Structure formats: C-alpha cells, structure tokens
Amino acid sequence: MAELRTEEEQVEAIKKWWKENGTTLILTVVIVFSGWFGWNFWQDQKQQAQENASQLYNQLVQTAVQPAVTEAGLNNMKALATELKTEYAGTSYAEFGTLFLARFAAEEGNYDEAVAELTNLVENSKHEPVKYTAQARLAQVYIQQEKLDEALALVSTSPSAAYTSQFEEAKGDALYLKGEFAEAQQAYKTALEAAQKIGLRANSLQRKLDMLASSGDI
Numbered sequence: 001m002a003e004l005r006t007e008e009e010q011v012e013a014i015k016k017w018w019k020e021n022g023t024t025l026i027l028t029v030v031i032v033f034s035g036w037f038g039w040n041f042w043q044d045q046k047q048q049a050q051e052n053a054s055q056l057y058n059q060l061v062q063t064a065v066q067p068a069v070t071e072a073g074l075n076n077m078k079a080l081a082t083e084l085k086t087e088y089a090g091t092s093y094a095e096f097g098t099l100f101l102a103r104f105a106a107e108e109g110n111y112d113e114a115v116a117e118l119t120n121l122v123e124n125s126k127h128e129p130v131k132y133t134a135q136a137r138l139a140q141v142y143i144q145q146e147k148l149d150e151a152l153a154l155v156s157t158s159p160s161a162a163y164t165s166q167f168e169e170a171k172g173d174a175l176y177l178k179g180e181f182a183e184a185q186q187a188y189k190t191a192l193e194a195a196q197k198i199g200l201r202a203n204s205l206q207r208k209l210d211m212l213a214s215s216g217d218i
Contacts, residue, residue, distance in 0.1 A: 053093035056080050060100060078104055095121055095130045102134070106141050114141045122154075132159050136166035140173070148174045164194035169205060176208075181217040185209065 060080040063073050077100065084097025102117035118141065121134035135154050142151035151174045155167040172187035188209050195202035212218055 049088060050091070050093075053084060053088040053091055056084055056088075057093050057096055060084070060097070064100070074104070092127050092130065095125055095127060099130065099134060099137070102137065102141075106137075106144070111141050111145050115145075128159070129162075132163045133166070136163060136170055139167075139170040143170065143173050143177065146177070148178050158194075161194060162198065165191045165198070165200060165202070165205075167191075168194060169208075172208065176212075181212060181215075185212050185218055188212070 057080075060077055063069065063077050063080075066073065069077070081097040081100040081104070085094050085101060088094045088097075098117050098121055102114045102121075105111070105113040105117065115138065118134045118138040121130055122138060125131040125134065139151040139154040142148070142154070151170060155170045155174075158164040158167040168187045168191035172184045172191060175181075175184035175187055188205055192202050192205040192209065195205060
C-alpha cells in the first residue's frame with residue numbers, strides 16, 4: 001500500500017487538482033475531502049481503542065501478579081480478559097485476553113474450554129509470540145488430559161530459541177508420563193539450558209531433573 005501523505009501534501013495535491021480540473025468537478029473534491037477526513041477519524045478511533053485496550057490489559061496483569069488473588073480479584077480478571085477478547089477482537093490485546101481465559105479454565109479443570117481457546121490461537125493468531133505461547137500451553141493442557149501423543153506432536157520442534165524452554169519442558173513432561181525417563185531427562189536439560197541462556201528462572205526444571213536423578217529410573 002502506498003504511504004499516506006501528510007496533511008500539507010494532501011492539501012497541495014488537492015489545490016493542484018483543482019487548478020487542473022476546474023469548477024465542473026466540485027463534487028469529486030467534496031468526496032475526496034470526506035474520504036480523507038473519514039480516514040483520519042478512523043485512525044483516531046483506532047488509536048483510542050488501542051489505548052483503552054492497553055489500560056484494561058495493564059489492570060489484568062497488575063491483578064494477576066499479586067501474591068494472593070481473592071475470589072473477587074479472580075472474577076475481575078475474568079471480566080477484564082473477556083472484555084479484551086470480545087470488545088477488541090482482531091487486536092493483540094484480544095489474544096492476550098484469550099490466553100488468560102485459557103489459563104483460568106485450565107486452573108479450574110475446565111480442560112476442554114482451555115483447549116478450545118488455545119487451539120483457536122494456535123490456528124488463527126498472526127502474532128508469533130501469542131501463537132507459540134498458546135502452542136506450548138496447549139501441549140500442557142493435553143498432558144493434563146493424558147493425551148500425550150497429541151502434546152508431543154505440538155512441541156516436537158521449537159520454532160525459535162525464545163520458545164525452546166517452554167517446548168522442551170512440555171516435551172519432558174509428556175515423555176516422563178510415557179515412562180521414557182532418559183528422553184524426558186534430556187528434554188528437561190535442553191529446556192534448562194535454553195531458559196538460562198535467555199535469563200529465565202528455571203527452578204521448576206531443576207527440581208524435575210533432581211527428581212529424575214534421585215528416582216532411580218535413569
């Protein structure tokens with residue numbers, strides 16, 4: 001798409017057009033101006049919507065990071081996430097809201113609901129951070145449902161180093177439950193190394209490795 005002209009360039013272009021075409025085409029000028037002002041109004045509305053969505057998302061995150069979330073706080077988070085998903089559809093904030101809704105559903109044992117939310121993101125999101133995060137979380141939900149082969153299929157290959165830790169940990173969890181302990185250990189090691197490389201805390205991964213080492217299964 002050609003770049004939009006600045007306001008000054010638009011005015012100069014219309015003046016030139018007017019001089020070249022004369023008064024007989026005045027209706028066309030009116031239509032051009034209407035379209036231009038309509039575009040700017042739409043841009044302003046879009047910017048306002050983004051700002052509103054950002055504020056909602058910040059409220060959601062601030063509540064989520066509290067040490068202890070009350071029932072009222074949880075209900076508020078669900079309402080905020082639902083509003084992001086429904087009122088700002090098509091934006092990245094709507095997808096962030098969907099990730100939270102999937103998390104709430106999984107935490108409450110509503111795995112089918114979580115699967116539906118995450119599958120939609122995996123199949124339709126155009127934002128890689130959302131898509132791949134949803135993919136790793138969907139694998140974890142499948143593990144809770146004991147659908148281990150489905151989980152492994154989702155995390156067989158990491159799309160980039162940024163997601164290796166998530167993908168390999170899910171892979172390790174599925175392999176462990178399948179009784180493939182040596183393979184699970186290797187997946188956890190890969191996940192731990194990947195997490196350390198990008199500065200993530202990996203206490204849970206270390207605990208899983210320690211558990212395997214002391215279990216006598218390796």
